[in-house]
Amino acid sequence: MFHWNTRLIENNMEKTINIDGREVRLRATAAVPRLYRIKFGRDIMQDLAKLAAAYEKATTEQEQLAATDLGLFENVAYIMAKHADKDAVPGSVEEWLEQFEIFDIYQVLPEILELWNLNTLTTATPKKTRMTTREMTTPLFMLRCCRWGSCAILTC
Numbered sequence: 001m002f003h004w005n006t007r008l009i010e011n012n013m014e015k016t017i018n019i020d021g022r023e024v025r026l027r028a029t030a031a032v033p034r035l036y037r038i039k040f041g042r043d044i045m046q047d048l049a050k051l052a053a054a055y056e057k058a059t060t061e062q063e064q065l066a067a068t069d070l071g072l073f074e075n076v077a078y079i080m081a082k083h084a085d086k087d088a089v090p091g092s093v094e095e096w097l098e099q100f101e102i103f104d105i106y107q108v109l110p111e112i113l114e115l116w117n118l119n120t121l122t123t124a125t126p127k128k129t130r131m132t133t134r135e136m137t138t139p140l141f142m143l144r145c146c147r148w149g150s151c152a153i154l155t156c
Contacts (some may be wrong), residue, residue, distance in 0.1 A: 013119045020100040027084035028119035
């Protein structure tokens with residue numbers, strides 16, 4: 001039994017997934033890369049990129065995910081679950097995984113990737129709405145540097 005629900009909570013993305021009859025909350029915020037690095041000593045951005053590529057290859061070329069990819073998946077899912085509900089999630093990945101009989105990585109991984117991608121989307125609108133065709137000359141460059149306070153040659 002597997003279903004999910006995504007909702008915006010106080011500007012943080014959170015997703016609830018039912019795995020093996022249990023409600024599992026996952027949260028993706030700016031704190032997740034730091035928590036991941038502290039717990040596992042790895043860069044979550046690189047690991048998620050690797051997982052996304054491995055998942056794409058596995059689904060298009062009918063290949064199995066490698067054991068290292070499964071480990072990365074377990075680590076990412078654990079950190080997002082621990083971040084969402086610190087008290088309900090045990091202190092280790094192994095203890096957390098023991099709560100479940102079995103679940104399909106091919107159903108859970110796309111939801112984790114989607115949750116992370118929703119978190120990394122920008123909500124800012126660009127200030128500059130048109131491209132300039134004006135050539136960047138040295139005097140113009142120096143003038144702009146002085147306006148931004150990074151001019152070491154000229155005193156502005």
